[in-house]
Amino acid sequence: MNIRLKPLNEQVIVVTGASSGIGLVTARMAARRGARLMLTARNEQALQQVIREINGQRSNGGVADFVAGDVADEAVVRRVRDQAIDRFGRIDTWINCAGISIYGRVVDVSLEDQRRLFETNFWGVVTGSRIAVEHLRKEGGALINIGSILSDRAIPLQGIYCASKHAVKAYTDALRMEVEHDRLPISVTLVKPGSVDTPYAQHAKNYLPNEPQNASPVYYAPEVVAETILHCADHPVRDVFVGGGAKVVSMLGNLAPRLMDKVMKYTMFTAQQRDQAEQDRLDHGLYGPATGLQERSGRAPYVAESSLYTQASLHPMMTGAVAAVAGAALISLCRRGIANGRSANGHGSGMRPVRNRTNEEFW
Structure with a gap:
């Protein structure tokens, strides 16, 4: 099947998890490039502000609307689709970006919290993908699911998050093969970022004694991920790592899994905790909206604003x-x-x- 994707300035794009981090940066970037956007997240106040911002700066043609709600609720996701079609007439790209994490040993994290994380990270992606394919199978388009380097390589203290991202990878790969078998004009992409400077750790629920942090000496700017996502929106791509370090970790995990187990065992317990006691265990986004409109964490020691590896992957x-x-x-x-x-x-x-x-x- 020869898949043809529209230029961004002709597209209608759905973005979930659009109130902070990668989803927010992707929405703003797509609007600057002239896309029409349907945004969703749980933080209605943040979405309202993003919509005012985008619609107030329409020099590039970008315009946006929103539906506030939880991607774990199928009715909300169907309302996102319906409102996008009512407002803009169609959907060209659907980006499943909503996600949340939990820091803690897997035996310590309650089953209730583990199930809740899967409702967002996995079932939210499944629901969004099913609804997107129902629509895109007619006119074609792109489905982009946000995985992680942890889709390929698990680490301690975020075991349930890793499990959800492994599940997203398996689901996306299976869906892609079925879509291709049925010759549907849909590009199905999995984007796998490494460590990104977003409020990811601040929004996570924490079972650790110290404040959590994303583990890496080098973080990538969320703009690097957003650029990658939007490239995949108008160029069919199977999957892509964001950051050369993510590719290296994945390769080593496949080639020398036991060695990587030992590396992770000796590094990740300290690398994922700050030298600061836990501040407030109730301040997280697992069950309700976290603080919105934050693109970056402000905590990263070094942020890379580009990735030569990712650019090379996308432009072979x-x-x-x-x-x-x-x-x-x-x-x-x-x-x-x-x-x-x-x-x-x-x-x-x-x-x-x-x-x-x-x-x-x-x-």
Whole structure:
């Protein structure tokens, strides 16, 4: 099936989890590029402010509407679809971005909390994907699910989050194969970010004695993830890591799983906790809306504003062309150096080779 996706400035895009972090940055970026947006999250006040902001700056054609609610509620998700069609006439791209985490040993986290996390992270994605495919199968478009590097490699202290992202990966991969088998004009993409500077840890429920944090010496800006998502909205992509570190962790997890177990065991218990006691165990977004309109955490020690690896992954032909040109230039330089060396040692001038007294080799 030859899938053709519209340019962003001609698209109607649904974004879940649009009140903070990656979802908020993606919504704002898509609006600046002229997309029409239907946004959803639990924080109605934050959504209202985002809508006023987007609709008040319409120089690029971007316009937005919203439905406040929980993606764990199928009725809410269907209302998102219906309102997008009523307002804009169709949907071209559906982005499942809503998510939440829990920090704590899996045996300590209550079953109630574990089920609640799955309602958002997994069943919210499943519900959104089913409703999106129902609509997109007619005219085509893109379905983009946000996974994680933890879709590939589990870590301690976020076991239930890892389990939900493993489930999202398996569901997305199975759905993609079924869509392709039925020759539906839908691109199904899984985006797998590494550590991103968002209020992810602040919004998570915490069972640890200290304040939690995302574990990485280097974080990627949420704009890097948003750029990747929007690229996938108008270019069919199977899956993509955001950040070269995410790819490395995934590869090592597959090639040397036991070694990675040991690395994680000795590093992740301290790397995911700040040197600060837990502030308020009730201040989290597991059961209700967390603080909205936060794009970044403000806690990251270093934030990378771009990813060469991800750009290379998304533009393989351009990367190949650059590599070919660089390779040709390198070969040319090597040949020139060899020719100059031979000339300096008498080759090509009728002189005999000179023995190198240092290493007893002939040039």
